[in-house]
Amino acid sequence: MKYGKRLRNEVERSFPEWGGNFISYKQLKKQLNLIDPLSRPRKRSRISIGDIFDAGNGRDDVNSMRVNVGFTTLLGDELQKVNTFYIDKEEDYIIRLKELQDMEANLSCHREMLNLQKDILEFHAEMVQLLRYIVLNSTGFVKIVKKHKKRSGSLIHISLMPRVLEQPIFSTGLLYKLMKECEAMLYRLFLDDEP
Secondary structure, eight states: OOHHHHHHHHHHHHOGGGGGGSOOHHHHHHHHHTSOGGGSOOSSOOOOHHHHHHTTTOHHHHHHHHHHHHHHHHHHHHHHHHHHHHHHHHHHHHHHHHHHHHHHHTOOSHHHHHHHHHHHHHHHHHHHHHHHHHHHHHHHHHHHHHHHHHHHOOTHHHHHHHHHHTSGGGOOHHHHHHHHHHHHHHHHHHHHHOO
16 A cells, blocks of 8 residues: 555544644645656766757756745645644643643542543553654655655755754654653552552
């Protein structure tokens, strides 16, 4: 199955409420398909008579450059959308973890502890979902940039890939730290629950 279809199926099945915050892989692919694969640099450097006559008009070069700019603009917009959602979720999770830690510190009965354990498990599951979100989106970004390189043959790939890989969505250290703190809370709570 193609990645675009796999992404769409996964979003519909597992992330219906987050659907609008995923990479618009289909839109990027449509923009990519506007790039004429024939306009790629040739492997051989032979020049034909037609090349000499076509060299003066420059319309193909301008159009190709316009399509590349359109692709990189759309890619930047998609990176911004995904990063904004991810950063917002991280901020929400920091606040939520602090609330759960405050609840842990102020436990007064066994029933509260059971409710807290349930809340922490649900919270942890949501963070795992965010990790899946990261994997699906980051895979989409890497795939679309590679497809761009293959289709256009341009060196724009060299400037795009570092830009893509430097995005917050590719640095999951804070999310893993939050998950570890959540797991430590569960460990403490379950140890306290044993006779």
